[in-house]
Amino acid sequence: MRADAQADLPRTAALRHALHRVPEIGLDLPDTQRLVLDALADLDLEVHTGRALSSVTAVLRGGRPGPTVLLRGDMDALPVAEEPGEEFASEQPGVMHACGHDLHVAGLVGAARLLAARRDEIAGSVVLMFQPGEEGLHGARLMIEEGVLEAAGPRVVAAYGLHVVSSILPTGLVSGRAGTMMAASDTVRVTVHGRGGHASKPHLAQDPVPVAAGIVLALQAMVTRQFDVFDPVVVTVGHIRAGSRDNVIPDDAHIEATVRTFSAATHAAAPERIARLAEHVAAAHGLTATVDYERGYPVTSNDAGEADRAERVARALLGDAGWLTAGEPVPGAEDFSYVLQEVPGAFVFLGATPAGDDPQTAPYNHSPRARFADDALAVGSALLAALALDRLAEG
Numbered sequence: 130m131r132a133d134a135q136a137d138l139p140r141t142a143a144l145r146h147a148l149h150r151v152p153e154i155g156l157d158l159p160d161t162q163r164l165v166l167d168a169l170a171d172l173d174l175e176v177h178t179g180r181a182l183s184s185v186t187a188v189l190r191g192g193r194p195g196p197t198v199l200l201r202g203d204m205d206a207l208p209v210a211e212e213p214g215e216e217f218a219s220e221q222p223g224v225m226h227a228c229g230h231d232l233h234v235a236g237l238v239g240a241a242r243l244l245a246a247r248r249d250e251i252a253g254s255v256v257l258m259f260q261p262g263e264e265g266l267h268g269a270r271l272m273i274e275e276g277v278l279e280a281a282g283p284r285v286v287a288a289y290g291l292h293v294v295s296s297i298l299p300t301g302l303v304s305g306r307a308g309t310m311m312a313a314s315d316t317v318r319v320t321v322h323g324r325g326g327h328a329s330k331p332h333l334a335q336d337p338v339p340v341a342a343g344i345v346l347a348l349q350a351m352v353t354r355q356f357d358v359f360d361p362v363v364v365t366v367g368h369i370r371a372g373s374r375d376n377v378i379p380d381d382a383h384i385e386a387t388v389r390t391f392s393a394a395t396h397a398a399a400p401e402r403i404a405r406l407a408e409h410v411a412a413a414h415g416l417t418a419t420v421d422y423e424r425g426y427p428v429t430s431n432d433a434g435e436a437d438r439a440e441r442v443a444r445a446l447l448g449d450a451g452w453l454t455a456g457e458p459v460p461g462a463e464d465f466s467y468v469l470q471e472v473p474g475a476f477v478f479l480g481a482t483p484a485g486d487d488p489q490t491a492p493y494n495h496s497p498r499a500r501f502a503d504d505a506l507a508v509g510s511a512l513l514a515a516l517a518l519d520r521l522a523e524g
């Protein structure tokens with residue numbers, strides 16, 4: 130499998146370069162979708178496209194009956210202006226495949242080719258999930274709503290996905306863990322309602338600014354006093370806004386924060402605790418606060434048995450040096466979490482640090498300087514195909 134994937138690398142790399150040149154943002158990715166459909170055209174797959182988004186769902190039927198597994202690659206790019214230098218650099222100003230999703234798409238096409246070449250040995254079906262809108266738009270949830278888990282008929286029994294990283298892991302190294310793999314990410318917006326007035330007579334007004342400042346600090350006390358240190362919560366107030374000039378007390382103040390949690394318990398508890406705190410800090414000063422808590426992606430959680438499978442398959446494919454058990458989760462968030470809420474599966478990271486770059490210092494994903502090594506494609510496609518075969522062999 131590994132040798133076949135390596136032999137196919139020129140084709141997967143060419144597709145990756147074509148995708149990288151035409152990055153698209155969001156749920157509607159017509160150029161990307163066209164490249165995927167063209168690449169799959171001669172593989173004898175059952176192909177469907179999405180309604181609410183430009184997804185591609187392809188079903189590969191094995192030679193014999195059996196269960197169905199799902200492999201996923203996300204397709205969307207980011208509003209990042211790519212730093213010039215790459216031979217196949219973005220041709221869309223201000224848009225870049227800075228998170229490596231071009232490798233995910235090309236790697237999944239590569240996996241489809243590896244599986245199609247082994248169709249007669251396969252007992253069951255493989256659903257290939259090409260997904261737009263990973264960057265904050267819940268594309269995976271939309272595809273679930275449109276039936277991706279039942280695309281082959283019977284519901285899929287397991288699902289696998291991976292994410293490349295342009296630093297931290299050297300190219301080809303696969304890393305994962307059982308249980309929480311990535312954080313849940315929510316957004317909270319607090320408005321403190323006061324009453325504006327002259328800055329020299331604050332007692333005649335209701336100043337929302339010190340109340341907002343109090344809420345910001347109280348949030349950090351809440352994190353350390355109300356949550357278990359071994360089940361951490363991150364609250365970062367990234368945006369705060371109030372007033373117009375020094376001698377005017379404004380009517381209100383606004384705070385916006387990201388909330389990262391790593392377990393179902395903290396994910397469930399965070400909204401009420403944050404709302405209670407903001408409302409009561411405001412009340413203590415005689416003001417009111419309204420709290421708008423928006424759920425983002427849930428925790429990405431790997432099934433223990435499927436995480437074991439990922440480790441075993443990666444070691445078999447790449448040798449013992451090809452697998453690293455992650456010591457802790459990654460505080461980023463990922464919408465493959467919606468799939469893993471529905472079916473057992475595993476999501477792993479794959480090193481794609483360019484040769485010669487130091488994994489400790491190379492620019493990370495989302496940087497305009499992020500560079501991903503093509504060589505990771507052969508590892509990624511072989512790993513996904515091998516995971517599908519390994520699970521289907523269980524019946």
Ligand SMILES: [Zn+2]
Binds near residue numbers: 263292
């Ligand atoms: Zn990403």
